[in-house]
Structures are given as structure tokens and as C-alpha cells.
Amino acid sequence: MLKKVTIQADQRVLLFDKGSYVKVLGPGTYRYFWWSEATVVVMNIGKPFVVEGRDLQLFLHDQELVQELDVVRVEDHEYVLHYEDGQFAQLLKPGVYAFWNVLRKHAFVHMDVRKPEVPAEVDRSILSKLGAVVQTYDIASYETGFLYYDHLLQRELSPGKYYFWKGPVSVMVRTLDVRQQQMELLGQEIMTEDKVTLRLNFFAQYRIAGPVRVLEMRAFEEQLYVQLQLTVREYVGTLKLDELLRRKEEVASFILSRLREKGEEFGVQFVGAGVKDVILPGEMKEILNTVLLAEKKAQANLITRREETASTRSLLNTAKLMDENQTLFRLKELEFLEKICEKIGSISVTGGGDLLERLGSLIGDRGSQRERES
Template identity: 65%
Template sequence: MFKKVIVKADERGLLFKKGSYVKHLQPGVYRLAPFSDDEIVLLNVTKPFAIQGKDLNLFLQDERLLEELTVINIQDHEYVLHYEDGKFVSLMTAGKYAFWNVLKKHDFTRVDIRQPAVGADIDRAIFAKVAGYLYVSEVASHETGMLFYNNVMQRELAPGKYYFWKGPVVASIKTVDLRQQQLDMTGQEMMTEDKVTLRLNFVCQYKIINPLRALEIKAFEDQVYILLQLILREYVGTLKLDDLLRMKQEIAAFVLSRLNEKSEDYGVKFFSAGVKDIILPGDIKEILNTVLLAEKKAQANLITRREETASTRSLLNTAKLMDENQTLFRLKELEFLEKICEKIGTISLTGRDNLLEQLNSLLGGAR
């Protein structure tokens, strides 16, 4: 009895004799002699061409078989995107692959992963299917990015989302915030020229204008902080405490000027600066409060003396006028009499003189 083997329309057969490949078989019916070492391996043409335990190169010597195969050889530095009838199927790594071309059209896109940036020609819709072979980095709208390949600077990147292939070259993006930023120096102890130790709260605003220069500086914010600290020490150390308190508003202008002298070295521009607080030691504060209280008391005494002097001068002028003018003197007497009468409940008068004469005699007696 012959052994019958049927090769269907969507199949191809591979004939082996004693384990060695002989030829490939088209759809049809084939009979194998009994007790022979012949074997037909059936392959579905909708699947990739592969024989377990056999090297692909063994079959590529058959020219008739090659007519029905699409073969692709992928190098170590490549990824290949495989499309069947225009639809993405898979990402393939280094190796040699073969696909039947009798029912489907196969297209391939080669990617050189020595240049890890994913090109604009690659459809972003497939990224979810190849997530294990790429990684993503983002540059926010308020940032600029610096692209590095294996720590070597490549170019500056605008805001957006960037994809990179995993491979021998590692891509990284270092971002720099381009918004205006604030640097706060809080409770910084400093000593004045007259050896008074105080604490200073200071603030300045700046913006990075040279991102690459800023990235070249290790611990950028720490170094800007130290620069501000040194400038403040330089200024405070040349002034006595009284001068420092009196010239408080001038600190900001001096510090801002000195900061901008160094701005190019740090790739920044400083916009404003100012003193928030000057905190004095407790004993110094008590002394200043005592001095302030004494000054205010002295000012109050001075004002009192001025008022007394003015009052005395006014009385003297009035006395001179009354001495020179008897009518004015008489009117002044009547004014005082009116005030006296306001405090007296009753006045008893005796004698034959009328009221005005008796009052006149009272005033005359008082003189």
C-alpha cells in the first residue's frame, strides 16, 4: 500500500529522503512507497517559512523554492518592520527569515539602530506593538531639551515627544526649564564690618538663556546659590551695622549688578533681587530698641520746649501791646473778669453806687 499525502492549495510540501531535503512540492496528491524513508513535510503558506531543526540556508539552494519565498537578512545593527499586505505584523531582530509570497505581499522597513531616533516615516500607530524595542522621552512646553548619544551632545530639541530605538547607542534627553525662576536665600548668617553677626533673607529672579552652558555646570542651582552668597558677604562685610540698615535698599541694586557681571558664565540672566528681612541677634535688637526709644523721647522733649518757648514769646508780645494801649489793657481786664464771674454763683453789692461803678471799684482795688 502506498502512503497518500495531500498538499492543499494553501500549503506547500517539502520532500525529504533519509532526512535530506530533495525538493518542494506544489498542491496535489502524492504517494510514497511503503517502507521507504521518504517524508513530506507540509507547510502553510500563510505562515513564515521554518523547519524545526533545519537551517534555512539548506533550502535556499532550491531555485524553484526561492521563487515562492521572500527572504530577508537582518544585520546586528538593524531592526526590520514586517508588513503583510500593507499591515504591520512584527518587528524582527538580527537573523535570516523567509516568508511565502504566494498569497500575501511582504514589505519590510529597515531601521539602523546605531541612529536611535525613530524617524518621522515610521507610523506612530505601531508603537504600542513594539513597546519593548523603544522608549520615549518628553520635552515640556516650557523646556528645551539637549539630545545625547552615549553622553555625546547631538542637538537641541524643541518641546514635544521623542521616541528612540533600544540598541547599542543609548539616547538621553536632558531638559532645561526656560521659565523665570526664583532663588531664595533664607537665614544666611553674615558679619558686618563692626563684627555684628546677623541673618539675611534674600531673593532673586533669573532665567536660563543658554541651556547648554547651564548643563555644563555641575549642580547648577547650588553654584548660583554660592555666587549669590559670596556677593552678599562681600557687600555686608564692608559696612557697619548702622550703615547697612540705612542702605538696605541699595543692597538689591549692588547684588543685581554683580550677578549680571557673571551671568554669561552661568548662561542666565538675572532680572531682579531684593532683601526680604534682616534679622538681628536678640541683644543687638534690645540695644537698638533702647536707642530708638531714647531718640523718640528726645524728639518729644524738643517739641515740648519749642511749644513752651512759643507760648512765652506770645505772652511777652501781648504784654507789650497792653502796656502801650490802655484800651486793650482794659478789654483784657474785662475778659478776665468775665472768666471769674463764670465761676462765681452770686455777687453781693452794697452802697449807693450803681452796678458798673461798684464793679469798676472792684477792678480798681485789684490793681
């Protein structure tokens, strides 16, 4: 009695005799005796070539089978990108793989993970599917980056997005902000040359100009802060309190020039500096307020005396002119008479005669009396 096996067009059959592989059977119908110890394994050629419990090497001696397979070996230091009919299918890790080439065309791209950076020719659209084996670093437009392999600096990175394989090489990217930044000294207690202890708030603006030098320094910001602190103390300690209060702008300019001399050493460029606040002790404030009040009073008295002197001098000049010119004297009298009349509601005159004549005679009598006295 015969057994029958029918193989479809999208199938292949692996024939075994007493457990040993014999050959591959293509599409068609096959018959064998029922007492035969032959067995078959039906394979779907649309799927990878995998036989449960059997090593792939057991089948690769069959040249007829090998012609229908694409076999790829992935080394320990590799990843392989597997494409089917031009589309990405999967990532292959170290091992040996076989795929039927009857229905689909296969392509394999080998990636050496000892070179961690993902090559530019790899389509970035597929990297999102490889999150388990790819690490990503973003460098913003205001940053500069530095690439390290196994803690050794490789190169500087410009802004952008970078992809690296997760493999035997350790990858690290450090970034530095190259925008203008500001460092502040707040509440610094400093003694001036005249032994006045005050608190000073000072700021300095800078941007990183030498990123490599910055990376070579440990605790870069702390060292920069100490340098700013020492520079401020060094200069302010040479000034008296009055000089410091009067020349704050000059203080800032001088300290900025000194900082710029140190800029290259720290890998930065200082672009600005200034004194924000000078905070005095309570008793010193009272003393300064007293001094200021006294100065203002003295200035006010000086102005008052100056105005009084000017007024007296003006009166003296007017008197001299009136003595020398009788017409001017009469005009001045009429001016005073006009001012008197402006403040009087009514004038009562007794006796005969015209009002203007009476007033004129009154002024005339006073004028004659002054001539006799002179």
C-alpha cells in the same frame, strides 16, 4: 499500495526523499507507494515559513518555492519593521526570515540602529508595541534638553517627546529647567565695618540663559551659591551697621548689579535680588532699642517745647492786641463770662436792678480798675 496526500488551497507541502528536500507541492491530491521513503511536511501559508529542525538556506535553492516566498535578511546593526497588508505585524531582529506571499502582501522597513533616533516617518502609534527595543524621553515645555550619544553631546532638544532605539549606541538626554528660579542665603554670619557680627538672609532670582555653559560646569548650583555668598560678604563688609539698616534697598541693587556682571560666566541671567532679614545678636538688639527709645523721648520733648513756645507766643500776641483795643478786651471778657456761665447751674443776684446791668457794671468796674492801674 499507494498513499494519498491532499493539499488544501491555504497549504503547501514540502516533499523529502530519504530526509533530503526535493520540491514543493501545490494544492491537489498526490499518491505515492507505501514502501517509498518519501516524507512530507504540510505548511500553512498564512504563517511564516519555518521548518522545525531545518535551516532556511536548505530550501532557497528551489526557485519554484522562492517565487512564493518573501525572504528578508536582518543585519546585526538593524531592526526590521514587518508589515502585512499595510498593517504592522512584528519587529524582526537580526537573522533571516521567510514569509509566504500567496495570501498576504508583505513590506519590510529596515532601521539602522547605529543611528539611534527613531525616524519621524515611523508611525508613533506602533512604538508602544516596541517597548523592549525603544526608549523614550520627555522634555517639558519649561525645559531644554541635550542629546548625548556615547557621552558625546550631539545637539539641543526643544520640548517634546523623543524615541530612540536600544542598540550599540548609548543614548542619554539631560534636561535643564529654564524657568525663573530663586536661590537663598539663610543665616549668613557677616561682620560689618564697625565690627558688628550679624546674620543676614538674602535671595537672588535668576533664569538659565546659556544652557551649554551650565552643562560645562560641575555642581553648577553650588558654584552659583558660593558666588552669591562672596558678593554679599564683600559689599556688606564695607558698610557700618547703621548704613546697612538704612540702605537695605541700595544694598540689594548694588549686589544685583555685581551679580549681573558675573551672569554670563555662569550662563544665567539675574533678574532680582533683595535683603529679606537682618538678624542682630541679643545684646545688640537691647542697645538699639535703648537708643531708639532715647531718640523718641528726645523727639517728644522737642515737640512739647515747640508747642509750649507757640502757645506762649500766641498768648503774648493776644495780650498786646487787647491792650491796644478796648473793644477786643471787652469781647474777651464776655467770652470768659460765657464760659463761666456754661459751667454754672444758677446765678443769684441780690439788690435791685436788671441782671445784665449788674453783670455789665461788674465788668465795667474791673475795666476801670485796670485803666487806673495802667
